[in-house]
Amino acid sequence: MRKSIVSLTINGAEREMLVAPGATLLEALREGQGLTGTRRGCEQGACGSCTVLVDGQSMMSCLLPVETIDGAVVTTIEGLTPTAGLHPIQEAFLEGFATQCGFCTPGMIMATAGLLSENPDPTREDAVRAISGNICRCTGYEAIIDAVLDAAARMRASQTSRAA
Incomplete structure (x- = not known):
C-alpha cells in the first residue's frame, strides 16, 4: 500500500x-x-x-x-468561525436555541453555510432540503430551520450594511 x-x-x-x-x-x-x-x-x-x-x-x-x-x-x-466572536450562522443557531447536545451542530452549520453560499435568500423548503442529510436527535428540526432562515437574514443585512 x-x-x-x-x-x-x-x-x-x-x-x-x-x-x-x-x-x-x-x-x-x-x-x-x-x-x-x-x-x-x-x-x-x-x-x-x-x-x-x-x-x-x-x-x-x-x-x-x-x-x-x-x-x-x-x-x-x-x-x-472568525477569530473574534461568532459567524452569523453560529449566532443564529445559538440565539435561536437550535442546539442542544451540540453533536450535530457543526454539520448543520456547515450545511447551512453551503446553502447560503449558493442561495443567500432561501425559502423554508430550501432550508429543509439543505439540512435533510443531517440528523439531530435532541433539538428537533423546527428551531434549526428557523435558525437557517435567521442566519440568511443576518448575512443579507451584513452585506447590505457593508455596501452602504
Missing part, C-alpha cells in the same frame, strides 16, 4: 499530507490535521455530522476519499 501526497487548502492554509489509499477526508481532518470540530458519526453518510465545504459545496467528509480532491479548498467549522 503506497501512500500518496495530497495538497489541500484547509481553512485558508495550504497543507500537504501523506495519506493511505482510501483514507477519507474525515480521517485526514481529524487525525492528520487535528481539526476535531468535524464530527465522526455514522461513517456511512447518513447522519451529516461530518459535513464540510469542499470548493464551496457541502459534502460528507466520511464518504470522500481525500486523494480524489487533491488541490481542493476545504472549509471546516474551525475555518468558518
Whole structure:
C-alpha cells in the first residue's frame, strides 16, 4: 500500500499530507490535521455530522476519499468561525436555541453555510432540503430551520450594511 501526497487548502492554509489509499477526508481532518470540530458519526453518510465545504459545496467528509480532491479548498467549522466572536450562522443557531447536545451542530452549520453560499435568500423548503442529510436527535428540526432562515437574514443585512 503506497501512500500518496495530497495538497489541500484547509481553512485558508495550504497543507500537504501523506495519506493511505482510501483514507477519507474525515480521517485526514481529524487525525492528520487535528481539526476535531468535524464530527465522526455514522461513517456511512447518513447522519451529516461530518459535513464540510469542499470548493464551496457541502459534502460528507466520511464518504470522500481525500486523494480524489487533491488541490481542493476545504472549509471546516474551525475555518468558518472568525477569530473574534461568532459567524452569523453560529449566532443564529445559538440565539435561536437550535442546539442542544451540540453533536450535530457543526454539520448543520456547515450545511447551512453551503446553502447560503449558493442561495443567500432561501425559502423554508430550501432550508429543509439543505439540512435533510443531517440528523439531530435532541433539538428537533423546527428551531434549526428557523435558525437557517435567521442566519440568511443576518448575512443579507451584513452585506447590505457593508455596501452602504
